Amino acid sequence: MEGNIVAPEFDVIFVGSGIAAAMAAHRLARARFRVLMLEAGGVVPDSLNRLALLRNYIASPGKTPDSPYCGDELDPEIQPDQLTGKNYYQYPDGNKHIFKSFYEKLVGGSTWHWQGIWIRMLPSDFEMNRLYGVGQDWPKECRYNTLEHWYAEAEQEVGVAGNDQQAERYMERKFGAYRSTPFPMPELTPSYLDAHVAAAVQGKVFTDSTGRPENEILVTNVPHAINSQLYDGRPACDGRTSCVPLCASKARYDAVAHIEKALAAGAELRANCTVTRINLDPGNGRMVTGVDYIEKNGTNMEKYTVTGHIVVVAANGMETPRLLLNSNVANSSNLVGCNLMDHPIKQSFALTVEPVFPFRGPQTTSDIEAFRDGAFRRQYAAYKTSIKNDGWSTVAAVLSPRGTDTDNPNVMNRENPPKHTDDSMGTLLNFVGKQGLFGSKLKHKVVNHLTRQIVLNSAAEQLPNRDNRVVLSKTKNDKFGVPLPEIHYALDNDQGYLQRCFDNIIKFHEFVFDQMHIPAKDQYLQNDGFNTYGGSGHIMGTTVMGEKKESSVVDHECKAHDHDNLFILGSSVFPTSSTANPTSTIAALSLRAVDAIGTAVKVQRAKALKEA
Amino acid sequence: MAGRSSKPRRSKLSRRGFLQKTGFAAIAALIPSRVAPQNPVGNIYGEGLPACRVQFPKVKPAYPVDASLVRAFVEMSEGLTGVYSLHKSPNLAAAYAERIATNPALTSALPPLLDAFRQLPARPKPPHDTAHEIEAWEAKIDAAIMKNPQLRPCAEQVIYVWYFSAFFLPNLAEPDTNKRKKIWLYGDYDHYARGLTWSLIGAHAPGVTGGPYGYWADTVTL
Numbered sequence: 001m002e003g004n005i006v007a008p009e010f011d012v013i014f015v016g017s018g019i020a021a022a023m024a025a026h027r028l029a030r031a032r033f034r035v036l037m038l039e040a041g042g043v044v045p046d047s048l049n050r051l052a053l054l055r056n057y058i059a060s061p062g063k064t065p066d067s068p069y070c071g072d073e074l075d076p077e078i079q080p081d082q083l084t085g086k087n088y089y090q091y092p093d094g095n096k097h098i099f100k101s102f103y104e105k106l107v108g109g110s111t112w113h114w115q116g117i118w119i120r121m122l123p124s125d126f127e128m129n130r131l132y133g134v135g136q137d138w139p140k141e142c143r144y145n146t147l148e149h150w151y152a153e154a155e156q157e158v159g160v161a162g163n164d165q166q167a168e169r170y171m172e173r174k175f176g177a178y179r180s181t182p183f184p185m186p187e188l189t190p191s192y193l194d195a196h197v198a199a200a201v202q203g204k205v206f207t208d209s210t211g212r213p214e215n216e217i218l219v220t221n222v223p224h225a226i227n228s229q230l231y232d233g234r235p236a237c238d239g240r241t242s243c244v245p246l247c248a249s250k251a252r253y254d255a256v257a258h259i260e261k262a263l264a265a266g267a268e269l270r271a272n273c274t275v276t277r278i279n280l281d282p283g284n285g286r287m288v289t290g291v292d293y294i295e296k297n298g299t300n301m302e303k304y305t306v307t308g309h310i311v312v313v314a315a316n317g318m319e320t321p322r323l324l325l326n327s328n329v330a331n332s333s334n335l336v337g338c339n340l341m342d343h344p345i346k347q348s349f350a351l352t353v354e355p356v357f358p359f360r361g362p363q364t365t366s367d368i369e370a371f372r373d374g375a376f377r378r379q380y381a382a383y384k385t386s387i388k389n390d391g392w393s394t395v396a397a398v399l400s401p402r403g404t405d406t407d408n409p410n411v412m413n414r415e416n417p418p419k420h421t422d423d424s425m426g427t428l429l430n431f432v433g434k435q436g437l438f439g440s441k442l443k444h445k446v447v448n449h450l451t452r453q454i455v456l457n458s459a460a461e462q463l464p465n466r467d468n469r470v471v472l473s474k475t476k477n478d479k480f481g482v483p484l485p486e487i488h489y490a491l492d493n494d495q496g497y498l499q500r501c502f503d504n505i506i507k508f509h510e511f512v513f514d515q516m517h518i519p520a521k522d523q524y525l526q527n528d529g530f531n532t533y534g535g536s537g538h539i540m541g542t543t544v545m546g547e548k549k550e551s552s553v554v555d556h557e558c559k560a561h562d563h564d565n566l567f568i569l570g571s572s573v574f575p576t577s578s579t580a581n582p583t584s585t586i587a588a589l590s591l592r593a594v595d596a597i598g599t600a601v602k603v604q605r606a607k608a609l610k611e612a
Numbered sequence: 613m614a615g616r617s618s619k620p621r622r623s624k625l626s627r628r629g630f631l632q633k634t635g636f637a638a639i640a641a642l643i644p645s646r647v648a649p650q651n652p653v654g655n656i657y658g659e660g661l662p663a664c665r666v667q668f669p670k671v672k673p674a675y676p677v678d679a680s681l682v683r684a685f686v687e688m689s690e691g692l693t694g695v696y697s698l699h700k701s702p703n704l705a706a707a708y709a710e711r712i713a714t715n716p717a718l719t720s721a722l723p724p725l726l727d728a729f730r731q732l733p734a735r736p737k738p739p740h741d742t743a744h745e746i747e748a749w750e751a752k753i754d755a756a757i758m759k760n761p762q763l764r765p766c767a768e769q770v771i772y773v774w775y776f777s778a779f780f781l782p783n784l785a786e787p788d789t790n791k792r793k794k795i796w797l798y799g800d801y802d803h804y805a806r807g808l809t810w811s812l813i814g815a816h817a818p819g820v821t822g823g824p825y826g827y828w829a830d831t832v833t834l
Contacts, residue, residue, distance in 0.1 A: 438750070
């Protein structure tokens, strides 16, 4: 059935149902607009404290982030492989580095397996080029002071737990990141482990590679979209230490909360519907008319066309450019797919002197943010260091105690090269299989090792670079006939900006461990440059926001420069990555775009009436 | 409706696709009901979707998994794990004994392992359970079992199942027998939540509730 541009079926069609779409869809449906959400993934069983999902997780051998999401409604063939991406991400010959961030195609998107970390960008993050001569500036209309109100609204919507005093005394005074409203909830209680780190490093000064000892270390509470008390009908956290891959208690916010509200307000959701093309009007191609999608029902696949006044693409930093490129839409700048960014991670592991009792509570409760901004950003990337509460299992399924490796090639003991008989793995397999422990010695080893495991996890900003990009594969399509994403990616094409950051991160990890009096023999560092790094799951930059049509894809309200009725929501619009976990900014931008989307609907309605 | 699209073939299955495939290939269980009925804790929803777990074939053991075997299994398990309170969880012990006895890779290894353990002296009991006495006793276990290449593989699986509720075995679903990687094979919710590791370190199995809000700020008394 062809769409009818004079009387479209919906006011707003959302492609995707993650947090970006869910929050905006809710507000628009509440304002009585006719809203449709099209989601490629299925609906996960959500009843009875998500026990079906929990059982899937328990039964899985690897406990990967996607392990709970399995079943008839959840088609594995449309998902990027969580461990390597090799079945989904394509790479050209000679590609330098693997892109290690993935996502989930489900109703609710990747908020099913996020940590709930809710950190705002800093004022300087919006002006990297002006302040430090690197990266790009965000549009003048999209700076911290113009977004602050929307951050605050989003925090009320999702429920954020944070420390107001700390925000004022540290985040505002040091970084200028003021808050106009208090956090909706008191902060998540810091862990026992956090207190040990804080006691060792609080107030100490770390001298970085630039030689300026300007960075006083503070261990600070991490704001989370995790309930510290009953909020919006969801309970306080009961510390299951499994935010990734699953919060079974629903204490952590996920976008399903807003999808349910949107549905209650009259929005429509069509799951298992993969959008394959955005349609343009047959005239000058200035307007979009709707989308084509394929609905999968068991083994049947049916193709449909649906029309709308407005199309909002909110399908994450990988699928959004893929759809735009496949539709040849919004790309007069030739920047769709370019500037692919993540927050590359370096981790270090250690055994503390005294037990710190990890494997308890939310996966992170405190961090060190001293290096999120400073003059050093002229020379190397900023970073943020999380103190992990989940022992050495932070790289889910790869490290102990649930892992499958008996040796750990990815960490280097500060004194000695790793040996399979040493404690570099900390897994039961290593203790029993390699070290031959059993009985009382095994019990002692398990207690002694696992109660002292600590991990520092530092995520770095990555500069935008046109050469890091997503294009359409010329050789492989998905089951719907859409080319798979081909990724061109390197970490070392920034004149050493990230490499110098990694070097400083490792030095900082050593510093923290030394302050904790951890002997060198018990420190394991990823001191190997770009050989070992992690992905944060933060896919940014592929439909960048800007003031000029020729150098960006969307304007400050997330409207495509090329089309008056096409909007793009999500981290793909970020011009720079900063060090903030992107969800807070995604949500703020989505709420801010609602007014512009509503106005655009009214304009399109008036035009349609006039033409009729 | 614009038409029906075709479904392309996929050469490699994703991990979940693989799980679904192996699930359908599983062989039905053939277990005698000689083990005492289990009283699972909170296990009222079964084991989740069959397609979402690795299904392993089960075999009928060539010996009875009865109370006598379970008693011997508990004594041996206490020696191998170093945790001397396993006899207080007889149902869990029976379940683990059954899992081993019905596992095709382990079923024939269990009786000789139990026999070897029976021939060792009993664990020193108070007041003779000094560290020195225990060490001497464990040296005998080491020589008879852990240094024996025929017995050690099964002994390791006994330790793994108690500590993590899982075996670490080659994946029988891999068609190429030379390329079978070892994977963790977990039990149900009850087994998972009761892995020894977690109680020994004062924690909880990931995904299982840890306690009231804020418990993670407290120290732990082990």
